[in-house]
Amino acid sequence: QVQLVQSGGGSVQSGGSLRLSCMMTGASINRYCMGWFRHGHERVGVAVGDNKGHTNYADSVKGRFTLSQDNAKNTFYLEMSSMKPEDTAIYYCAVYGPPPYSGAGGYCPATYSAADYTYWGQGTQVTVST
Numbered sequence: 001q002v003q004l005v006q007s008g009g010g011s012v013q014s015g016g017s018l019r020l021s022c023m024m025t026g027a028s029i030n031r032y033c034m035g036w037f038r039h040g041h042e043r044v045g046v047a048v049g050d051n052k053g054h055t056n057y058a059d060s061v062k063g064r065f066t067l068s069q070d071n072a073k074n075t076f077y078l079e080m081s082s083m084k085p086e087d088t089a090i091y092y093c094a095v096y097g098p099p100p101y102s103g104a105g106g107y108c109p110a111t112y113s114a115a116d117y118t119y120w121g122q123g124t125q126v127t128v129s130t
Helices: none
Strands: 001-010 010-013 018-025 034-041 044-047 055-057 064-072 076-081 089-096 125-128
Touching: 001 010, 001 089, 018 034, 018 089, 034 064, 034 125, 044 064, 044 076, 055 064, 076 089
Parallel strands: 010 125
Antiparallel strands: 001 018, 018 076, 034 044, 034 089, 044 055, 064 076, 089 125
16 A cells, blocks of 8 residues: 655754655556645645656745655655744645546646645644744
8 A cells, every 4th residue: 555654854943944855665657647735724735746756836836845756765855945933734645546447658647726636644843043
């Protein structure tokens, strides 16, 4: 079964940087669409990617956050820089795959809809202080 294990996060001062990691077990990450969400007052997608290497970012993090993946490590990342106090939240990674009938080369589009994601990491706290 697919599992996502998160690491990274913690506390940083405003303007600082952090990296979150999300390791997948039970499947190959290169078939899956991935996303990073954060939960402050509500769960909001901040960075999403399809399974062809295309990424998209929420306006609130564009230019500061980067979603990347390492297929050899079956892990994807959220690199966060120029962090602001409003980035404080619990961050979750999530993935979903293409339809089973689509075969090995099936496509899944990037989406900010949390309901579309099948598997979730355990969450990690990120705190940005002034």
